[in-house]
Amino acid sequence: MEALPSEALAQVAQYFQVLSEPTRLHILNLLRSQERSVGELAQLCGFSSANVSRHLSLLTQHGFVVRESRGNSAFYRIADESVYALCDLVCGNIARQFERTAQERAAFVATRR
Structure with a gap:
């Protein structure tokens, strides 16, 4: 991001x-393994189809997913799988933070015994 306007x-x-x-x-996690319809995503997420559709619209608008109409249904799939590399990087960082915190707490508990 160096020197970006x-x-x-x-x-x-x-x-x-x-x-x-x-x-x-x-939603992105559910689309990681396969494309899915709005109804299927709504059922798997536990949200209304309208709510999931709003999120999918934004994800489509920003190029995260691609929409394909088939008959009366719309199916969504990932447009750029690099989003998963980013999410995996963030998840790994959070996991390392949790590990450090757990080690610090364990050291504190060990000194109280």
Whole structure:
């Protein structure tokens, strides 16, 4: 991100803002293995089809997913799988933070015995 103009930084921030909603992350995770219809995603997420459709619309608008109509149904699939590398990187970082915190707490408990 070195020396990016303000407009580019705003686009990067918008990209991360789309990923900042847990429901959208859940949808992306469900699409990791296969394409799915709105109804199927709604059922698996436990949300209404209207709610899932709103999230899918935003994900489509920002290029995370691709929509394909088949008959009366719309199916969604991942447009760019690099989003998973980013999510895996973040999850690994969070896991390492949890491990450090657990080790610090364990050391504290050990000194009290």
